[in-house]
Amino acid sequence: MKSAILTDLTKCIGCEACALACKEINELPVSAPMNMLSAYTWSAVEHRNGVNIRRQCMHCEEPACVSACPVAALEKTKEGAVIYDAGKCMGCRYCMVACPFGVPKYEWDKSIPTIQKCILCHEKALSQGKEPACTSACPTGATIFGERAALLREAQKRIDENPGSYVPHIYGMREAGGTSVFYLSAVPFADLGFPGNLKEDPYPKLTWKVLSKIPNIVSTGGVLLLGIWWIINRRIKLQDENPPSV
Amino acid sequence: MKLSLPKPTFWTMVLAFIWILGIYSAFTRFYYGLGTATNLSDQFPWGIWIGFDILVGVGLAAGGFVVAATVYIFNLKSYKPIARSTILTAFLGYLLVIGALLFDLGKPYNVWHPLVMWNPHSVMFEVGWCVMLYTTVLFLEFLPVLFERFRLERPLRIIRSITVPLVIVGVLLSTLHQSSLGTLYVIVPDKLHPLWYSGILPLFFFISAVAGGLAMVIFESYLSARAFGKELEFKLLSQLSRIIVVVLSLYLLLRLQDMGSQGALKYIFDFSTESIYFLIEVGLGVVLPILLFLTPRIRNNTAGLFLGAVFVLTGFVMNRLNVAITGMTASAGVEYIPSWMEVAVTASIVAAGIVIFRYAAKYLPIFSDEEPMGVHQPPLVAAGKSGKVAMGILGVILLAMVIGLGIGLTKDKLPDPGMRIEAAVVQPAGSLKLPDPIVYEMGESSPGAVTFSHENHVDPSAPQCKTCHSGLFKMRPEKAGALGSIQMDLLYEKKQCGVCHDGEQAFNVEDNCEVCHVAAE
Structure with missing residues (x-):
């Protein structure tokens, strides 16, 4: 199944239990601030305009970071997580540039740094059939784990049943081609620092449109250049052999 | 040279x-x-x-x-x-x-x-x-x-x-x-x-x-x-x-x-x-x-x-x-x-x-x-x-x-339909979901087991999880083991429960054994 997370911002009390649980399971330093994502905080709770906003990797259906990585260190798993292999990474940071949500972070203070981001507890929970640490810790059910399609239905149901309580938008359903982390909110997402106007087409498509032309460019270009060289040289050769008679 | x-x-x-x-x-x-x-x-x-x-x-x-x-x-x-x-x-x-x-x-x-x-x-x-x-x-x-x-x-x-x-x-x-x-x-x-x-x-x-x-x-x-x-x-x-x-x-x-x-x-x-x-x-x-x-x-x-x-x-x-x-x-x-x-x-x-x-x-x-050596070569x-x-x-x-x-x-992988994860039940959100009571078994020379109840410690209208987590007590059950064992010595030193139970913020642990410890029958 494809797993996902639904975070209902109207139900979040800002206790940061999710952020703490994340730090515990991933052995991240608790001293790093928990109100913004960093190499040492993969799950954060930001307090903005009176709203508590849980931040984490969106685990896109077709992630820009995965397509950007030159060594395939990032991977989208069957279970839905976008995971990272530090052993492959060469540290080019193109994933950070490419991610439309600005999620991957870097260990700038280390001499041998790696990319750091939420991996949906892939190894420690998801692959063992358990739910991620963050959702299991949430005391209000503001952030819940489940099957992607079921969570989308649940989100739509909440909007339909309480139209006054939510802006009619499931953030993450269409953004960047669809993600695995959805948000519901009473306040427009643009006011909460969520990137607005994101493309609804997956981002990797943009570069693939160009890259997929390479075989054509190589074959056409190669033939063209060889042809030009052959024609020009043959003409010069013929001219040299049979100088135009006077 | x-x-x-x-x-x-x-x-x-x-x-x-x-x-x-x-x-x-x-x-x-x-x-x-x-x-x-x-x-x-x-x-x-x-x-x-x-x-x-x-x-x-x-x-x-x-x-x-x-x-x-x-x-x-x-x-x-x-x-x-x-x-x-x-x-x-x-x-x-x-x-x-x-x-x-x-x-x-x-x-x-x-x-x-x-x-x-x-x-x-x-x-x-x-x-x-x-x-x-x-x-x-x-x-x-x-x-x-x-x-x-x-x-x-x-x-x-x-x-x-x-x-x-x-x-x-x-x-x-x-x-x-x-x-x-x-x-x-x-x-x-x-x-x-x-x-x-x-x-x-x-x-x-x-x-x-x-x-x-x-x-x-x-x-x-x-x-x-x-x-x-x-x-x-x-x-x-x-x-x-x-x-x-x-x-x-x-x-x-x-x-x-x-x-x-x-x-x-x-x-x-x-x-x-x-x-x-x-x-x-x-x-x-x-x-x-x-x-x-x-x-x-x-x-x-x-x-x-x-x-x-x-x-x-x-x-x-x-x-x-x-x-x-x-x-x-x-x-x-x-x-x-x-x-x-x-x-x-x-x-x-x-x-x-x-x-x-x-x-x-x-x-x-x-x-x-x-081209000192290649002048007479038909060039290319x-x-x-x-x-x-x-x-x-x-x-x-x-x-x-x-x-x-x-x-x-x-190579684009297709999702494998055989893959199954035990899905967590989608819970209707609403009231505060607190963990079940945690039972601490009797230690040596203990007057009785202690049952910790979140309900008694958390105000559902304004929960302050951070007061105890994750500095005093780990949140993940599998991690709780290490810090999960409560020791009275530490409590007297104002650690663990003793941080609050010091007689000022909450009742003193020294004089109130029976409030927490329930003697075995």
Whole structure:
């Protein structure tokens, strides 16, 4: 199944239990601030305009970071997580540039740094059939784990049943081609620092449109250049052999 | 030959100064990490090492493939006198770019990974491969100079016979990665300012690299002529300037047309920071040199030619920096100004390039258009046996590239329907979901087991989870074990429960055993 997370911002009390649980399971330093994502905080709770906003990797259906990585260190798993292999990474940071949500972070203070981001507890929970640490810790059910399609239905149901309580938008359903982390909110997402106007087409498509032309460019270009060289040289050769008679 | 230190002239002093700062910066970068040496951040992960060293460095080396194609494929032999120095510049340029890349990569020792860990969907993967292959091609194109210098006739003949396939591969690889540097930014439509973002950035990068590379040929020929007292190939360079006019005009037209179709023209004159940088880039770097080179009086004058080339180069450098830095600033939300150490490393690399070029020019036959040993060879027509072999190899490489890409395309995994995860039940959200009571078994000499209840400790209307988690008590059940064992000694020292149960915030633990401990029956 494809797993996902639904975070209902109207139900979040800002206790940061999710952020703490994340730090515990991933052995991240608790001293790093928990109100913004960093190499040492993969799950954060930001307090903005009176709203508590849980931040984490969106685990896109077709992630820009995965397509950007030159060594395939990032991977989208069957279970839905976008995971990272530090052993492959060469540290080019193109994933950070490419991610439309600005999620991957870097260990700038280390001499041998790696990319750091939420991996949906892939190894420690998801692959063992358990739910991620963050959702299991949430005391209000503001952030819940489940099957992607079921969570989308649940989100739509909440909007339909309480139209006054939510802006009619499931953030993450269409953004960047669809993600695995959805948000519901009473306040427009643009006011909460969520990137607005994101493309609804997956981002990797943009570069693939160009890259997929390479075989054509190589074959056409190669033939063209060889042809030009052959024609020009043959003409010069013929001219040299049979100088135009006077 | 006697080794001696160069005389301390003004320029050697400047060089020494730059390199000392560069060495210090290099040490800092590799010992303490990127964060200490650079002003890069999570918001701004790419700085001048990418924007200048890579984007500009590769672009300005474009003269190499343009001139190589002109001489060897289009057979315009009149350009041969500038071919060698141009190819040397390109070769050095790529070596320096690779050097600079090692500074920027977080794990430079993994730089070879793209060779074996493939991701054909990645633009960076393509750039990496092309740069590696093209640097090899440039090395082979440069080899004849070394062979001539050391009078190695046989190798010289072999390498000459494969010149044409080499140049063709070189042109293809250059076309691919010059444009790919632009493709890198195609994936950031929301981050790059509309004055620079375009779906056809790769085309713009390619065309501007041709213009920039040609301007670099003029720039460097002029300086070498002065430095080495050689005669300037003036007629050739003047012709190049006319080609630059055509290329730049095409570039300007395409860019304006593309901006028009994207509705970005309105940003040109809004006099934001971006618009000012854009106006300088296009005004000084594109429009002005077109006008200069169109004026015969300037074109036919050495200084005028040089000046025009300088403007083209300025525009080129600004364009790459605008894409990498100016255009990304607004979306990043932070301003990036390179640290002095970033500048020192870049300056050291540029200085190294100049020094190596000087020495190469001094000791290698790069300005001689004569071919001391190959004059009577029918130059490039008869490819011979080794030429055919090379063509074969070229074919195999092309085939491998196509097949590789094909495999990459079909590798797209389909979801496996057999995969199952025990789904957590979607719970109706609402009331506070508190964990079940936790029972602490009796320890030695304990009066009884203790049951901790969240309900008694948490005010559901204003829960303060952080009071106890995760400093005092771990939250994950499997982790709780370690800190889960409560010890009365610690409580008396105002640790664990004792932090609050001190008689002031909550009841004292010393006099209230029976409140928590329930004796076994």
